[in-house]
Amino acid sequence: MTYVRYIDKTRDYYLREGYDKPYRWAHFEDAPFAALKMPLADSRLALISTSEIARRSDADQRTPLEKGELGNVYTIPSDTPLADLYSHSLSFDKHATSLDDVNAFFPITPLQEKVAEGRIGSLAPNAIALFNAYSQRRTREVDAPEVLALCRADAVDVALLVPV
Amino acid sequence: MSLVARHLEANGIPTVVIANARDIVEHCGVARLYFTDFPLGSPLGEPFDADMQRRVVAGALDLLESATGPRTTVEAPDKWSQGEAWKAKVFSADQPWKEKGGQAEKEWLEKKELYRKLKEEGKL
Numbered sequence: 001m002t003y004v005r006y007i008d009k010t011r012d013y014y015l016r017e018g019y020d021k022p023y024r025w026a027h028f029e030d031a032p033f034a035a036l037k038m039p040l041a042d043s044r045l046a047l048i049s050t051s052e053i054a055r056r057s058d059a060d061q062r063t064p065l066e067k068g069e070l071g072n073v074y075t076i077p078s079d080t081p082l083a084d085l086y087s088h089s090l091s092f093d094k095h096a097t098s099l100d101d102v103n104a105f106f107p108i109t110p111l112q113e114k115v116a117e118g119r120i121g122s123l124a125p126n127a128i129a130l131f132n133a134y135s136q137r138r139t140r141e142v143d144a145p146e147v148l149a150l151c152r153a154d155a156v157d158v159a160l161l162v163p164v
Numbered sequence: 165m166s167l168v169a170r171h172l173e174a175n176g177i178p179t180v181v182i183a184n185a186r187d188i189v190e191h192c193g194v195a196r197l198y199f200t201d202f203p204l205g206s207p208l209g210e211p212f213d214a215d216m217q218r219r220v221v222a223g224a225l226d227l228l229e230s231a232t233g234p235r236t237t238v239e240a241p242d243k244w245s246q247g248e249a250w251k252a253k254v255f256s257a258d259q260p261w262k263e264k265g266g267q268a269e270k271e272w273l274e275k276k277e278l279y280r281k282l283k284e285e286g287k288l
Contacts, residue, residue: 001248003201006185006255013255026166031193031234032173040229050165065274070282090268092205095259096250101211107182109214110221119225134279135288136167144171151177158228159172159179160221162207163165163189 026136036158043157046124047078048147051105051164052089053129055080063088064131071133073146075126082109089164091132105164124154166192173234180228182207182220190237197237198224203250209242216242 011022036043052064053076064072076085085102092099103109108127114120128150133139151159166189169179173195180196183189184204189197200207200220209216220240227238244250253259262269282288 001251003186003199004251004254005187006204007187007191009255013261016257025188026192028170028193031195032170033195033231033234034173034176034178036178036229040225048165048168063271065271065278068278068282070275070279070288089205090271093203093250093254094205094268095253096203096246097206098211099205103214103217104206104208104211107208107217107221110208110218113218114221114225119222130168133288134275135283138288139167140171144168147168148171148175148177151172156177159169159177160224160228161165161169161179161181163181163183163185164205164207 038157040120040158041118042121044122044124044155045111045120046151046154046156046159047106047108047111047127048159048161049106049127049129049164050132051087051099051129051162052131053102053106053127054086054088055084056086057084069131071131071135071138071143073128073130073143073150075128075150078108078112078123078125078127080108087164092164099164105162107160107162111160121157124151124156126150126154165189166194169194178228180224182224186237186239190235193235195234195236196227196231197235198227198240199237200240200242202244203254210245213245 087099130143169181172179181194182198184207186199208220223240
C-alpha cells in the first residue's frame with residue numbers, strides 16, 4: 001500500500017469536523033542544500049525533536065500548554081538517562097502505536113551507539129526541542145533562528161531532525 | 165520541523181529529517197528526508213524494537229552522507245509488523261484522531277485558545 005496522504009486526509013477530516021478553513025501547509029518550490037564539510041566520523045551531530053520530550057526529574061512537570069507555551073525552544077542534555085525521559089505529546093496515532101519507548105521517536109540510544117562505533121564524531125551536549133507553534137511565521141522568524149543559534153553555540157556540524 | 169531544517173540548511177548546517185508524514189515534508193521541501201512508513205508517533209520504528217530503530221538511524225546517516233542535492237527522499241525498507249490496516253483508519257470518521265470530549269480534544273481546544281491569546285498579545 002502506498003503512503004498516507006496526510007494533507008488530503010486531514011483536510012477532509014477537519015472539514016467533516018466542522019472547521020471551515022483548511023490548514024495551509026508550508027510550501028516552497030526550492031529547497032536549500034548544504035553539503036557535508038567533513039566526514040560524519042569527524043562531525044558533531046545535534047538531535048532536534050518536536051516530540052514534547054521532557055524529563056521526569058525536572059521540578060516543573062506541567063505540560064507546555066499548562067505553562068502557556070507554543071513554539072518555545074528548549075534543550076535536553078544528551079546524556080540524560082533514558083529512564084528520565086518521556087513525552088507529553090497527545091499528538092500521535094494512539095490507535096496504532098504508543099510513545100512508551102522514547103527511542104521510537106527520540107533516538108538517543110542508537111545515536112550514542114553510533115558515536116561509540118565511530119560512525120559519528122560526537123553528539124552535541126544538548127538535544128534541541130521545540131513545541132509546535134501553530135504559526136509558520138513564528139517558526140520561521142523566531143524558533144528556527146533560535147535553533148540555529150543553539151547549534152552554533154554547541155559547534156554543531158550536522159543535524160538529525162525528528163518530528164512527531 | 166521542515167521549516168527549521170530549511171533554516172539550518174540555508175545557514176550551512178546539513179540536515180536529515182526522519183519522518184512518517186512524507187507528503188507534508190515533501191510539500192514543504194527539505195534537503196534530505198528519510199521516510200519511514202510507520203504510524204504517526206513512531207518515526208524510528210516500532211516501540212521496543214531496538215534493532216529496527218538502529219537500522220533507521222543508520223539509513224538516515226547514510227542519506228546524510230550520500231545526498232548530492234535537495235529534495236532527496238529515501239524510504240526505509242522496514243515494514244510495520246502488524247500490517248498496513250492503520251493507513252486506512254487514520255483520520256477516518258470511525259476512528260477519530262481526537263475522541264469527542266477526550267483529553268486530546270480538550271487540549272486541542274485549549275491550544276487554539278492559547279494561540280488566539282498569544283497572537284492578540286503579539287507573541288506569535
